Every structure is written in C-alpha cells, then in structure tokens.
Amino acid sequence: MNAERLTKIEQELSKLRKSAKRWRVASCALLVGAGLLAADVVGPTVIDHLVVNRIDVLGDAGTPVVSISQTTAGGRIDLYNQSGTNLLRVSSTPNGGDVAIWDDEGTNVAGLWSAENGGTF
The missing domain is CATH 2.20.220 (Glycosyl hydrolase fold)
Structure with a gap:
C-alpha cells in the first residue's frame, strides 16, 4: 500500500512540475511580448538637445x-x-x-x- 501511494504521489508531483514549467514559460513569453509591444508603442528615442564636437x-x-x-x-x-x-x-x-x-x-x-x-x- 505504501509503495502504491508513493508512486501516485510521485506521478502527481511530476505533473505539478510540468504544469509549473509550462506556466513559467508562458509567463516569460507574455512578459517578453508585453515588453516588445511597449517598446514599439513608445517609438524611437527622441533627444531634445545633442551636443557634440x-x-x-x-x-x-x-x-x-x-x-x-x-x-x-x-x-x-x-x-x-x-x-x-x-x-x-x-x-x-x-x-x-x-x-x-x-x-x-x-x-x-x-x-x-x-x-x-x-x-x-
């Protein structure tokens, strides 16, 4: 009985790890996409005053x-x-x-x- 229970717990833990990994990848992709979108909305940097020789x-x-x-x-x-x-x-x-x-x-x-x-x- 203990062996079956340990096997079941290990399977559930494995599923949870895979799920957590998927959520982590999805969250990172969402953050990168939002960052790129925000950078595109802002547009190029405009410098009001540039001083060079x-x-x-x-x-x-x-x-x-x-x-x-x-x-x-x-x-x-x-x-x-x-x-x-x-x-x-x-x-x-x-x-x-x-x-x-x-x-x-x-x-x-x-x-x-x-x-x-x-x-x-």
Missing part, C-alpha cells in the same frame, strides 16, 4: 560622406564622394561665409566667400 556620416567604404564640425570662426559642413574626395564645403569665416565646390578629382571649380571689402565669386 563633430558628426561624421560614413559611406559604404567606411569614409565620411558628410561631416559636420566646428572651426574657430563657427560651423562647417563638408560633403564627400564615396572615395573620400571633398566635393562641397559650407563654412563660417571671420568675415562671414564660404562655399567651395570641387570636382571628383579634388580640383576647385567654384567658390563664393565673404571678405572684409565684400564678397568674392
């Missing part, structure tokens, strides 16, 4: 294709092609602004800048 956007070759930086006179934006040649620069100067354009080989083809006595093209 320089920002580089890298192209396929791993070199900058856009660079935003600071100079002693103010700010500067450079655009590059995929091979790293600077094609356009918009920059602050002590007298105002500067725009420079280069071709794919790095030869300056156009420029517009301010000077003490006016502007130059």
Whole structure:
C-alpha cells in the first residue's frame, strides 16, 4: 500500500512540475511580448538637445560622406564622394561665409566667400 501511494504521489508531483514549467514559460513569453509591444508603442528615442564636437556620416567604404564640425570662426559642413574626395564645403569665416565646390578629382571649380571689402565669386 505504501509503495502504491508513493508512486501516485510521485506521478502527481511530476505533473505539478510540468504544469509549473509550462506556466513559467508562458509567463516569460507574455512578459517578453508585453515588453516588445511597449517598446514599439513608445517609438524611437527622441533627444531634445545633442551636443557634440563633430558628426561624421560614413559611406559604404567606411569614409565620411558628410561631416559636420566646428572651426574657430563657427560651423562647417563638408560633403564627400564615396572615395573620400571633398566635393562641397559650407563654412563660417571671420568675415562671414564660404562655399567651395570641387570636382571628383579634388580640383576647385567654384567658390563664393565673404571678405572684409565684400564678397568674392
């Protein structure tokens, strides 16, 4: 009689362990799903104010294709092609602004800048 009772208790204990494991897995899945849903509802993080000295956007070759930086006179934006040649620069100067354009080989083809006595093209 004792052996039968022990066997029955062991079977019931085994069933309870399986049931507890199923509930644990279901609870974890529910929590993960709720977390993912909550993250999706919130959306991407929006930063109101970002302070950096320089920002580089890298192209396929791993070199900058856009660079935003600071100079002693103010700010500067450079655009590059995929091979790293600077094609356009918009920059602050002590007298105002500067725009420079280069071709794919790095030869300056156009420029517009301010000077003490006016502007130059």
